[in-house]
Amino acid sequence: MTVTVRVPAKVNVQLAVGAARADGFHDLANVFLAVGLYDEVTVTPADELRVTCEGPDAGQVPLDATNLAARAAIALAERYGRTPDVHLHIAKDIPVAGGMAGGSADGAGALLACDTLWGTGASRDELLDICAELGSDVPFSLVGEAALGTGRGERLTALEVGGTFHWVFAMAVRGLSTPAVFREFDRLGEGLDVPEPVASRELLDALAKGDPDALAATVSNDLQPAALSLFPELADTLAAGRAAGALATLVSGSGPTTAYLARDPASAEKIAEALRTSGTCRSVRVASGPVPGATVVDSR
Ligand SMILES: C[C@](O)(CO)[C@H](O)COP(=O)(O)OP(=O)(O)OC[C@H]1O[C@@H](n2ccc(N)nc2=O)[C@H](O)[C@@H]1O
Ligand SMILES: Nc1ncnc2c1ncn2[C@@H]1O[C@H](COP(=O)(O)OP(=O)(O)OP(=O)(O)O)[C@@H](O)[C@H]1O
Known part of the structure; x- marks a missing residue:
């Protein structure tokens, strides 16, 4: 079985930043808008965890266990007591290190793809918890549309949007x-x-x-x-x-x-x-x- 997930980039239409917290993060009022630039993550069963990437910025993407897609697969596998024996292929169109949550998109995409492949039956809230562990922007990459992120940006409230x-x-x-x-x-x-x-x-x-x-x-x-x-x-x-x-x-x-x-x-x-x-x-x-x-x- 092969599963492909498409994940959008984001722009922050408001990013209000508070003082540094004791844990080094900053409290935010982060208004996210998902926009139509996409990465695609394809997952297939393999002998062991492997990441490949294609696209104009592919050379800047780490292919080891630090890749957010790999980290997502590992986190989900650990939670369900299995090995993350998959090949993750990233078709990257979101600019790398550009402030558009490209790595976060791949983390959310790999999580949903592995969840679908393995049929874990994880709830949306469980997936969102894993996303928040992976990074502050990752939960938003899963839900998309528009949302207000509070805390370090990971606690989301969906927002209404009246147009494009x-x-x-x-x-x-x-x-x-x-x-x-x-x-x-x-x-x-x-x-x-x-x-x-x-x-x-x-x-x-x-x-x-x-x-x-x-x-x-x-x-x-x-x-x-x-x-x-x-x-x-x-x-x-x-x-x-x-x-x-x-x-x-x-x-x-x-x-x-x-x-x-x-x-x-x-x-x-x-x-x-x-x-x-x-x-x-x-x-x-x-x-x-x-x-x-x-x-x-x-x-x-
Ligand atoms: C700038 C934004 O992209 C706006 O959406 C995000 O706040 C950053 O989100 P992200 O890339 O998912 O960031 P994380 O991987 O969670 O954190 C990376 C680093 O950014 C800083 N960081 C991030 C989020 C936050 N609320 N306060 C921070 O100070 C910390 O130094 C942290 O070690
Ligand atoms: N799947 C991935 N794609 C791109 N970069 C990744 C990925 N996984 C880990 N990284 C690392 O994360 C760094 C930041 O990349 P990313 O493209 O996520 O930045 P960003 O878009 O500025 O993130 P954000 O908007 O969430 O702050 C890269 O330089 C790279 O070393």
Whole structure:
């Protein structure tokens, strides 16, 4: 039997970050939106655990037991007292180390694929618990659509969205490490009072209405100054997107991918073209959301 699961990338339309906690993590008010850029994870029975990866960024993906897909298979197998004897193949289209939860997508995808292959009968809550152990973004990759993440981002409340939002994403010439960006956030905030992170009422209303202008007026990312501090050239990419008519521009999560909200698909194509010719980024993609989370697309 072979099972293939498709999993989307995310953009954080609000990322409010609190002070560092004793465990090193930060409390968040993290408003996730799943967008239509996908990785696919295919699982087949094998003699032992093996990971392969294809796609433009495949060379940057670890193929050992640190891969989040491998860790997901191991965690599920341990819980059900079996060996993770599978071949996991990742068809990777989500940029690596781009702040779009690519590794998290593969973790959630491998978990759902192995669960389907092995027929464990795990409940949704059990799967979400394993996701939370794997990483703060992994539960959202499983559920998709739109959600507010609290705690370190792993405790999810589904959000209503009243329409489709059109986005352009600019991939940067190099990656940024998520822990390094959080460390820079701490450094920039040294000696300052960091407020409790709270979701913006106006932003949640804008999502519920499906209103791009209202969303544009309320998007925010507390990690953006830290990402720009570590990667100042991102300001040029943001400026190019703004000049091309983006309603809002922001760093996606911990970056360095930058996100541009467009009024409609035609405007998204225009912004994408302007970014492609700006010489300020590696590649450009158009995607819209919300879209469903991890989904079995083939099982035979
Ligand atoms: C930046 C975001 O992508 C926004 O959605 C996430 O907060 C990061 O989620 P992730 O990549 O799944 O992160 P994890 O694998 O859980 O944590 C990686 C590292 O990021 C930092 N981290 C992550 C989440 C959080 N709430 N506080 C943190 O300080 C910690 O240094 C942690 O060791
Ligand atoms: N399946 C995977 N795909 C990509 N990277 C992985 C995977 N598993 C582990 N990694 C490691 O995780 C690092 C971060 O990659 P990832 O693509 O998940 O970053 P990200 O999109 O910035 O994450 P997030 O948005 O959740 O902070 C990579 O540099 C790589 O070493």
